Amino acid sequence: DEMVKxxxxxxxxxxxxxxxxxxxxxxxxxxxxxTLLGKYxxxxxxxxxxxxxxxxxxxGAVSSSLNSNYGExxxxxxxxxxxxxxxxxxxxxxxxxxxxxxxxxxxxxxxFKRYQIQPVWRADRPQKGRYREFYQCDADVIGSxxxxxxxxxxxxxDDVFSNFGLKVLIKINxxxxxxxxxxxxxxxxxxxxFINIIDKIDKKELSxxxxxxxxxxxNFEKLDDLPLFEFTVxxxxxxxxxxxxxxxxxxxxxxxKCNSIIGLNGINEMLTIVNHFDQDKTNRxxxxxxEKISFTPHLARGLSYYTGTILEVTVNDPRTQFRSSILGxxxxxxxxxxxxxxxxxxxxxxxxxxxxYDVMEELKLFPESVAATTKILFVxxxxxxxxxxxxxxxxxxxxxxxxxxxxxxxKMKKQMSYADAKKxxxxxxxxxxxxxxxxxxxKNMITGEQEKISTQNLIAKLNNII
Amino acid sequence: DEMVKxxxxxxxxxxxxxxxxxxxxxxxxxxxxxTLLGKYxxxxxxxxxxxxxxxxxxxGAVSSSLNSNYGExxxxxxxxxxxxxxxxxxxxxxxxxxxxxxxxxxxxxxxFKRYQIQPVWRADRPQKGRYREFYQCDADVIGSxxxxxxxxxxxxxDDVFSNFGLKVLIKINxxxxxxxxxxxxxxxxxxxxFINIIDKIDKKELSxxxxxxxxxxxNFEKLDDLPLFEFTVxxxxxxxxxxxxxxxxxxxxxxxKCNSIIGLNGINEMLTIVNHFDQDKTNRxxxxxxEKISFTPHLARGLSYYTGTILEVTVNDPRTQFRSSILGxxxxxxxxxxxxxxxxxxxxxxxxxxxxYDVMEELKLFPESVAATTKILFVxxxxxxxxxxxxxxxxxxxxxxxxxxxxxxxKMKKQMSYADAKKxxxxxxxxxxxxxxxxxxxKNMITGEQEKISTQNLIAKLNNII
Numbered sequence: 001d002e003m004v005k006x007x008x009x010x011x012x013x014x015x016x017x018x019x020x021x022x023x024x025x026x027x028x029x030x031x032x033x034x035t036l037l038g039k040y041x042x043x044x045x046x047x048x049x050x051x052x053x054x055x056x057x058x059x060g061a062v063s064s065s066l067n068s069n070y071g072e073x074x075x076x077x078x079x080x081x082x083x084x085x086x087x088x089x090x091x092x093x094x095x096x097x098x099x100x101x102x103x104x105x106x107x108x109x110x111x112f113k114r115y116q117i118q119p120v121w122r123a124d125r126p127q128k129g130r131y132r133e134f135y136q137c138d139a140d141v142i143g144s145x146x147x148x149x150x151x152x153x154x155x156x157x158d159d160v161f162s163n164f165g166l167k168v169l170i171k172i173n174x175x176x177x178x179x180x181x182x183x184x185x186x187x188x189x190x191x192x193x194f195i196n197i198i199d200k201i202d203k204k205e206l207s208x209x210x211x212x213x214x215x216x217x218x219n220f221e222k223l224d225d226l227p228l229f230e231f232t233v234x235x236x237x238x239x240x241x242x243x244x245x246x247x248x249x250x251x252x253x254x255x256x257k258c259n260s261i262i263g264l265n266g267i268n269e270m271l272t273i274v275n276h277f278d279q280d281k282t283n284r285x286x287x288x289x290x291e292k293i294s295f296t297p298h299l300a301r302g303l304s305y306y307t308g309t310i311l312e313v314t315v316n317d318p319r320t321q322f323r324s325s326i327l328g329x330x331x332x333x334x335x336x337x338x339x340x341x342x343x344x345x346x347x348x349x350x351x352x353x354x355x356x357y358d359v360m361e362e363l364k365l366f367p368e369s370v371a372a373t374t375k376i377l378f379v380x381x382x383x384x385x386x387x388x389x390x391x392x393x394x395x396x397x398x399x400x401x402x403x404x405x406x407x408x409x410x411k412m413k414k415q416m417s418y419a420d421a422k423k424x425x426x427x428x429x430x431x432x433x434x435x436x437x438x439x440x441x442x443k444n445m446i447t448g449e450q451e452k453i454s455t456q457n458l459i460a461k462l463n464n465i466i
Numbered sequence: 467d468e469m470v471k472x473x474x475x476x477x478x479x480x481x482x483x484x485x486x487x488x489x490x491x492x493x494x495x496x497x498x499x500x501t502l503l504g505k506y507x508x509x510x511x512x513x514x515x516x517x518x519x520x521x522x523x524x525x526g527a528v529s530s531s532l533n534s535n536y537g538e539x540x541x542x543x544x545x546x547x548x549x550x551x552x553x554x555x556x557x558x559x560x561x562x563x564x565x566x567x568x569x570x571x572x573x574x575x576x577x578f579k580r581y582q583i584q585p586v587w588r589a590d591r592p593q594k595g596r597y598r599e600f601y602q603c604d605a606d607v608i609g610s611x612x613x614x615x616x617x618x619x620x621x622x623x624d625d626v627f628s629n630f631g632l633k634v635l636i637k638i639n640x641x642x643x644x645x646x647x648x649x650x651x652x653x654x655x656x657x658x659x660f661i662n663i664i665d666k667i668d669k670k671e672l673s674x675x676x677x678x679x680x681x682x683x684x685n686f687e688k689l690d691d692l693p694l695f696e697f698t699v700x701x702x703x704x705x706x707x708x709x710x711x712x713x714x715x716x717x718x719x720x721x722x723k724c725n726s727i728i729g730l731n732g733i734n735e736m737l738t739i740v741n742h743f744d745q746d747k748t749n750r751x752x753x754x755x756x757e758k759i760s761f762t763p764h765l766a767r768g769l770s771y772y773t774g775t776i777l778e779v780t781v782n783d784p785r786t787q788f789r790s791s792i793l794g795x796x797x798x799x800x801x802x803x804x805x806x807x808x809x810x811x812x813x814x815x816x817x818x819x820x821x822x823y824d825v826m827e828e829l830k831l832f833p834e835s836v837a838a839t840t841k842i843l844f845v846x847x848x849x850x851x852x853x854x855x856x857x858x859x860x861x862x863x864x865x866x867x868x869x870x871x872x873x874x875x876x877k878m879k880k881q882m883s884y885a886d887a888k889k890x891x892x893x894x895x896x897x898x899x900x901x902x903x904x905x906x907x908x909k910n911m912i913t914g915e916q917e918k919i920s921t922q923n924l925i926a927k928l929n930n931i932i
Contacts, residue, residue, distance in 0.1 A: 001489075003489070003490040003491055003492055004489065004490060006492075007490055018839075018840075018868050019863045019866075019867075019868050019869070020863070020868075020869075020870065021840040021843075021868060021869065021870030021888075023469070023470065023839070023888075024469040024470060024473055025469055026469055026472075028599055029495070029555075029585065029587070029599055030515075030587075030598075030599070046520070047520075049496075049517050049518070049520070050517070050518040051515050051516070051517060051518070051555075052515070052516040052517070052518055052547065052550075052551050054512070054513075054515070054589035081518065084518075085518055089495075089517075109883070109884055109887035109888065111873055111874070111884075113870075119495065121495070121496075123520035132496075133494055133495055133496070141873065144873045144874050145874070146873035146874045146875075148846075148852060148856075148871065148873040148874075149873050151856070152871070152873075155860070159863075276853065276856065287856060287857070287860065373484075373489070374487040377487075380614075386614060387742065390614075390617070390742065390753060391753070394621070394753065397485045397486070400485075401485075402484050402485050402486075402487060403485070403486075403487065404486065404487030404579075405614065405618070407577055407607065407610040407612035407614040407615050407618075408577070408610050408611070408612045408614075409612075417575070418575055418577075421575035422487075422489075422575065
């Protein structure tokens with residue numbers, strides 16, 4: 001049951017990605033340990049699952065270790081681990097993707113649009129919403145600086161969540177705007193601490209935020225001209241192009257004052273995106289409804305490789321308390337640089353399938369009947385009926401309908417509870433009389449109603465409910 | 467490109483499995499090492515990838531190992547490996563499935579029909595057709611002894627390969643018939659050696675087979691009454707219900723002579739299957755064409771847990787030399803017994819997706835245009851055109867057509883080679899004139915032809931080619 005729902009999530013995301021020209025990619029589960037180490041911070045390194053080398057590398061490694069430390073009991077376990085384990089399980093999809101792009105740069109046509117839906121592994125303590133093995137659903141364009149890519153990714157986000165019937169808020173910011181803000185409040189030297197602090201503006205008490213900001217010498221006097229906290233609240237609550245434009249305008253003035261070129265670039269990029277989403281002159285079609293998008297100047301997202309647009313999606317439905325982000329993304333100007341291919345800009349998003357599953361389950365958003373499930377069970381009454389049904393069910397399946405014949409000549413009650421347990425909506429009863437008249441006694445398992453129906457009409461009926 | 471084709475294989479297998487009422491299951495990548503060890507023979511144990519425990523278990527494990535062997539340099543590396551590695555990567559899908567069934571026996575409705583398409587890992591030396599990470603595509607029914615399950619699995623095999631346009635031979639045998647043969651030739655005490663020898667009847671010289679059989683005291687005199695080797699050749703070459711019946715009849719007589727009850731049971735099971743596939747009285751529909759199925763009495767398949775029907779599929783197309791099996795399967799009477807749930811019979815099959823990929827590639831059986839690929843590229847001529855195209859392309863995508871807008875205002879030549887490289891069949895050119903007249907200049911990338919077309923007609927045209 002869970003897998004059917006999960007596949008529904010994956011299939012929806014997959015087909016929307018394909019609709020926008022992203023092609024599938026899968027990379028191997030195991031990466032060389034050097035590819036993984038040092039990419040996710042010290043904490044991340046500790047959470048990488050490592051594979052023991054095969055053969056018997058231990059004997060050698062341990063004896064060498066025994067000899068060198070003979071009688072000393074000093075033991076460099078991290079050196080030893082490297083000796084016996086040269087590979088690790090992938091920790092995310094972005095780093096293996098970057099490695100792949102660099103390795104295959106001569107075969108790839110840029111801009112390269114790929115999606116990747118695969119599990120990743122983290123040696124975390126498992127808890128609600130955090131698993132040791134979970135799926136990521138990424139899409140990235142690499143080799144294009146155009147902001148059209150950001151716009152299409154936002155459309156993809158909107159398409160996917162509209163398909164799910166899940167109301168969301170798409171928060172956008174730009175790392176360059178964060179740089180401008182840091183310039184303006186004179187905390188550029190403590191940039192990473194600064195963004196970590198303001199990223200928590202909506203999670204912590206204001207007094208705590210202020211204390212944290214004091215510790216990095218934030219210039220509080222300048223808050224009069226650029227009311228950072230107020231804007232945050234204002235843009236969070238009302239997603240509206242006009243307000244977004246006004247706030248962007250205030251930021252622009254502030255950045256001009258402190259002469260923050262990078263901040264002004266960020267404003268320009270944001271305006272390009274906002275202008276694209278805004279109504280066109282004829283007031284016709286909007287690409288995405290404005291109330292779904294919010295400019296969120298404090299949004300930072302921890303990952304250090306983002307350099308431009310930042311995206312995050314949260315659920316926006318009063319019926320749930322679910323507050324975690326269910327999608328993250330952004331633009332990175334030099335992801336492949338660490339693998340020897342500098343200056344290739346890319347932008348990507350990653351759906352959090354497990355969290356989306358949890359919230360859709362809570363809000364009961366999964367469709368009643370998913371295409372994968374069985375639509376009709378043929379009851380097994382005996383040898384002759386089996387033979388008859390095997391041929392009849394073949395026709396039903398050829399018409400694209402998922403159908404089962406109960407394999408054993410079990411008691412009626414047992415066969416019926418099988419249909420119930422598998423939530424099969426229809427049961428076909430075919431005995432001597434039905435075989436003679438070439439009709440099917442069809443039972444609707446929800447209403448309990450029973451009718452006689454021909455094979456043709458059965459197929460038409462079942463095709464209708466799919 | 468490869469992924470698109472692989473997904474085509476997976477999607478086809480998946481949808482056929484679902485058509486027969488099999489539901490998806492995924493199990494975790496990592497299993498406790500005790501679940502895996504001892505299930506695949508000594509060779510298998512060596513090929514299991516092991517995960518290093520997290521945290522720092524090494525320090526303790528190594529110092530304890532140092533102390534106990536202090537100064538001795540004796541080192542029990544397998545004990546040490548167990549101390550530092552409690553988990554391994556799954557080696558196949560069957561053992562984790564059996565573990566799952568036992569763990570969840572109280573939630574599962576039997577008969578339990580599940581399919582599972584996931585990668586497995588083996589620390590083999592990689593070579594052509596043999597990979598360290600590869601996909602298995604399994605379906606199993608557990609909790610039903612009915613031979614209808616075998617019959618449906620054979621129909622599934624036929625459906626899948628018919629979909630692929632791949633000509634195959636489905637070889638069937640029964641472990642019980644092998645037992646009967648062993649009874650008859652008085653080699654029951656060397657049963658596993660015996661089946662290993664005759665499994666190679668079509669791979670080795672007859673003289674070699676005879677030598678191998680001598681070493682286990684095979685009673686050659688009895689070959690006069692049951693010409694094992696001749697039958698083998700006969701049934702291999704002509705898959706025909708009548709011949710199958712005749713051969714089964716000869717075996718039956720032989721098994722009666724040596725009073726092999728198990729052999730006779732095997733004959734009965736085979737006849738039940740053959741009779742189901744045979745034409746019915748009215749000569750109407752065959753479930754599967756007889757020339758696709760071959761009774762192959764020497765077929766053994768190495769895996770020791772099979773106890774009834776055995777299945778194997780090979781390619782049957784004169785255009786290829788591909789001889790490896792591309793599917794295996796069979797019935798096992800006690801797979802879950804090792805995990806504490808005895809006497810639950812099951813039967814399953816496993817498609818070898820990687821080998822199927824290789825042979826389909828060789829025979830050029832992949833469809834030209836797979837649904838996943840982009841059908842039309844909109845050329846990017848500039849700011850105004852971008853804005854116009856973004857809205858137009860939205861309509862095309864809403865009609866279910868995969869479409870791309872080139873993200874950068876690059877040179878025409880570059881955009882065209884992008885379409886070529888991605889094998890996009892149509893390119894839309896929209897400049898000032900097209901925007902004014904609301905028409906699209908459409909270029910067919912294969913013929914080079916160009917035409918003016920309205921949005922509605924474009925959608926109709928592209929929907930036609932999908």
